[in-house]
Amino acid sequence: MNMTSVEKGFDVLAAQRRCLEYRQRILAISQQVAALHVAPAFSCLEMVDLIYHGLMRVVEEGVSPRFLDSFLMSKGHGCLSQYVILEKFGILEKADLQNYCTPAGKLGAHPDYGVPGIEASTGSLGHGMGIATGMAYGDRIKGDARHVFVVLSDGELQEGSTWEAIMMAANLNLSNLIAFVDLNDFGGLARMSEGHPAFYPVLDKIRAFGWEAIEVNGHDARAMYEGLQNRSRKRPFMIVGKTVKGKGVSYMEHVPIWHYRSPNKEEYAQALAELKEVSS
């Protein structure tokens, strides 16, 4: 169970360059069609990038690669971050993204099982963790040494079903299950910290439910990667990543409307101007 690519090292600067490119690509798609969730994709982008480029084991077969480990985008509305990465790997084609949310294409605003690279249909919140728990348990009893990675939103931690799964994964000691929480502080309506102060602290709650967990900056790939390397590998592991909704575009950051809205021409130009180069 120990031989995953977690051990192979992770080039953080390359990750930052990729994420810049991914943000530009997502914004380009936003100019084709209005129906998308830009800001929730931006808040979890570094997590999804780390999972695909740093954690999932990949086999090159024919034209497009295949992953040996699994990833579930439990916060299905963040799936643009997944689509652009699957495009980069050649699992989705450019035409798939060009036809996003149109009858000619196969990609919708939530991931759909059966689409290349998509392992579960999500979108309704609170489902991914349960499916991931069943997958990780299935792998264990079949003796398959794989990992299941899942990205959750903070809003999903308001769903009772998520806590049922968190508790059950700990009961079953599923050390092959690794979750990331995109703690961007926003539901669709308002700041969690204002409307639901009892939601915090999150980290203590996760630990109290039997998981090993750390809280880091969810845009800091190095911190997330090092946290994963240092985990005990004896229990399910969660990274509670504090993030910024709309990260990378100043007028989107912490502004709820960007959960749904697409930028107009001027806003698009401004966003591209802000996403010119890696800062650090």
Added chain:
Amino acid sequence: MFADTFYEAGTRENRLAVVVADISPAGSIQKFREDFPERFVNTGVSEQIMIGMCAGMALRGLRPFAYTIATFTLFRPFEFVRDDLCYQNLPVTVVGIGGGVTYSTLGGTHHAMEDVAVASAIPNLSIIAPCDPAETKAATLWCVEQTRGPVYLRLGKAGEPNLTEQAESWSFGKLRYLQKGDDVCIFSYGPIMKLALQVAAFCEQKGQSVSLVSTHTLKPLDREGIAEALAHHKRAIVIEECVPRGGLAGQVKEIACDERSDCRVDAFTLRDEFIHCYGSHADLLSAHGLNLEAISMKLELV
């Protein structure tokens, strides 16, 4: 019978697993748990994760059965059955024990009066409601082998009598004649088949030649078989332990209408009502107007 069959199948099919939500594993399920501890999961009183885990396990090639009281396998985690199992079309069997008003002393919270109606509305979900232990065995074995998608397997409770020993063999999606006649055709499914047998005997006493049909597969329904039965008989009687809308009765009437059938269709179902009554299963059914006396009066057989 379900538990015995499941255990036996589990000894030769190592993909078979059962996920229960704090239901006491009676009989052979307990034996399955002891012999195959990894393939038995108890999620506790957590039905959403019971269904979610079944989905994940099915995605890994296992054949999970979710198993608890019908209200808790279907109603409580309804959206998980819909999204995780049906939308993704995964071969998971959702076992609902105590379908209808079987748990007759436990009150309305434990009565799955609408289970067939609710389950029928979801695309991809097959529904099987065996009427006796022999059908339960055949249906369970089919569920173990099948790959078409999710199934709602609606059971009564243990200890039901065998009613179908003389019948033709069981086949998924096909009507099953327990007896064949020419005048009246009675359609029923599930444990209330006992009452259907009494009604059949009553009609025979009145000089009618009676067919009795187990409509064990409610979805996909054998529409062709029902159309043929309506063409062959002068009268049809539906007896079902389900609310009046969304179950078998309305579908038989719909087929009769579509076929422009001359066959008269009488339906006897649970009432569209929560009845606060406690007693035997028969007492509960009587409270809903489902006993021989009430039905025979309404049949107007001279």
